[in-house]
Amino acid sequence: MINEAIAKKLDMKSLISYSSTLRIADLGCSVGANTFIAMQNVLQAIEKKYLSQGLASKVPEFQVFFNDHATNDFNTLFTSLPQDRQYFAAGVPGSFYGRLFPESSLHFVYSSTALQWLSQLPDALLDKKSQAWNNGRIYYTSASEEVANAYAAQFRKDMKMFLNARAKEIVAGGMMVVLMPGCPDDIHYSQRSAGLMFDFLGSTLMDMVNEGLVSEAQVDSFNLPVYCPSPKEIARLVEENGCFRIERMELMDPRSNMNSPYDVHKFIMHVRAFLEGVFTKHFGSEIVNEMFERIFQKSSEFSCVLDEGDKQKNIVFFILKHK
Known part of the structure; x- marks a missing residue:
């Protein structure tokens, strides 16, 4: 889908005309090999586009910026850079909810499974006097509308900042590709598939509260800083920003392309890799180990939660082009 967009829209x-160097940024790169694979795919697609247009002599040099929070393990990232890479690499620490690059300096921006992370939790979630106080839960799926609205409002605020920053940094005609967890349009927040999984984690923690292993105050003061929007929500924010044109937007289920049977234990390991750092920072490693051990023991019950979530497509894929 990215190759097709580059071939037809870039x-x-x-x-x-802007520069002899083509600059690409991966926002929220983390440290895994996935970011290198993604960047290589983008570079190959752009090179192919140059060649198809008879511009072989004008293929530029490439510079790739790997961005993530300053706490990201950039040492591991850079020691594992491909030796045969055809680009100059640089790290850019900092939040992508603000400016990271000079004006009109980027030609292509990529972000995968990063924009679902909120810049911060809404303050109302931890205020006992607020209607959005989320006691006994760690997410908004099974919470009140006030809690869900607080999450949605924070996402809108963050996304506006993200789009405003990229509007200044990306050149006219430049492209941005984003993949992030999402949900179908017009589905009630209580039925969102990602939330069903997070609620299962929350209920496991409450079991531990009832057994005296975790204090209720610890759970009350913890909320996952994650929001999974619908395509309609994203499209509305892009339209309000006014600097980008939506070239493609759709909701996908990547698991539909899997050839092997679904392995719930591997999925639990995936969830742990995704969330362990956030849980550990708040509860400590011993509690987190116990929580995931219990989830493994209840894998059949967790599998039912996944089966319910499988009824929905859960990845938003969208391509924006700077006007």
Whole structure:
């Protein structure tokens, strides 16, 4: 889908006029090999586009910026850079909810499973006097509308900042590709598939509260800083920003392409890799180990939760082009 967008929508001649170096950014790169694979795919697609337009002599040099929070393990990232890479690499620490690059300096931006992380939790979630106080839960799926609205409002605020920053940094005609967890349009927040999984984690913690292993105050003061929007929510924010044109937007289920049977134990390991750091920071490693051990023991019950969530497509894929 990215290759198709580059082939059909990216105007090489206009990008050449800006610089002899084509600059690409991966926002929320983390430290895994996935980011290198993604960047290589983008580079190959752009090179192919140059060649198809008879611009072989004008293929530029490439510079790739790997961005994540300053706490990201950039040492591991850079020691594992591919030796045969065809680009200059640089790290850019900092939140992508603000400016990271000079004005009109980027030609292509990529972000995968990063924009679902909120810049901060809404204060109302921890205020006992607020209607959005989320006691006994760690997410908004099974909570009140006030809690869900607080999450949605924070996402809108963050996304506006993200789009405003990228509007200044990406050149006219430049492209941005984003993949992030999402949900179908017009589905009630209580039925969102990702939330069903998070609620299962929360109920496991409450079991531990009832057994005296975790204090209720610890659970009351913890909320996952994650929001899974619908395509309609994203499209509305892009339209309000006014600097980008939506070239493609759709909701996908990547698991539909799996050839092997679904392995619930592997999925639990995936969830742990995704969330362990957030849980450990708040509860400590011993509690987190116990929580996931219990989830493994209840894998059949967790599998039912996944089966319910499988009825929904849960990845939003969208491509924006700077006007």
